[in-house]
Amino acid sequence: MRIDSLSLKNWRNYSRLQLGFDRNLNIIAGANGQGKTNLLEAISYLANGRSFRTRNEDELVRFGEINLSAAATVKNRRGEYKVSISFSAPSRSKEISVNGVAVARSVFLGNFNTVLFTPGDLLMVKGPPQLRRRFVDEEIIKLFPVYEQQLGMYHQVLRQRNFLLKNIRFNKDKWSELSGWDEQLARLGASIMVRRRATIHRLGLLARLAHRRLSGGTEELDLGYLSSLPVREDAGEEETGNAMLLALRKSKEEELRLGQTLVGPHRDDLALRINGKEARIFASQGQLRTLVLALKLAELELLRAETGEYPVLLFDDVFSELDGRRRQMLLLALEGKVQTFVSGTEPEKIGRYNGTCSFFTVEGGEVIPTEPAV
């Protein structure tokens, strides 16, 4: 899978842009604040239908303008497609289309995939569980776009149940309504938990292999699914749903006291361990980077296993932070297989690369194709 060309109108600090990319490696260099991340954000936007930086589309529109458009020609196993998104701020209307035909987000998502690695991802290991859940969920959405709706429904039911729990304190009659919500929550929750557990298991195997290579075989990474319910490893949806119902019943007193739901996938976590030790607590800066890189490579391999082709890989700023050995190993592993974008302020640190490569310099929202310096 690859992106051949990109065109932008009023996107962030780009007024108008028309660019063609190399099928292998694209290096985007430039000083701080010139538009490197904005460019990768546009590519990711055209894969995911939304920005990885904000949920507020208004922020994406160039200052002083009212609407934006972004489009790309992408190639995948099935053929060549034009994916495009336009957004108009005054009417808050957004249209996403494939080959000029407006489609739903769930249809749009199947055409073009990206895996992105930004400095913000490093927070995933040490930050709150929510960040690790999001990592797992986003991977699942790329594989099964309908999962996003299931997740949305679960959170809607969760909000209503929490609202009811708070209400019961003042109005005991409402008590009878609770069991209906329990059933729904358990059914929706079970399908999320089963999906997450299976994905974490598969990602875990792939991440362990990648991590072994990156650490020179000295460290073992393992991923685990931490659930708020006691349920067997290989439990299906029904068994998981029953376990959740039971757990909801057990924790009801406590839930009423606190006014919130205490069991379910909204309390899940992803455990990350290096040589058996919790990375969240013990990992050094270098280990963090290696771990997150291994997770991203696992994401890449999982997408390939499921879709039959590699997604496009976007490295924002993080590449030059890796040491020389890891950079070289990574370039060799990706060469000729994965279309890769690397942005940074110090492009000379990229390393040796034998495949084809395009080099761009970004300055104040203008992109200048330059002679390769690697």
Ligand SMILES: Nc1ncnc2c1ncn2[C@@H]1O[C@H](COP(=O)(O)OP(=O)(O)OP(=O)(O)O)[C@@H](O)[C@H]1O
């Ligand atoms: N909606 C917008 N309209 C115009 N300019 C914007 C908009 N949103 C962000 N910018 C500008 O884009 C610039 C930042 O671009 P970007 O984040 O891509 O920089 P960068 O090259 O990645 O820098 P760094 O190396 O610091 O990460 C900032 O100067 C910011 O003010």
Ligand SMILES: [Mg+2]
């Ligand atoms: Mg940046």
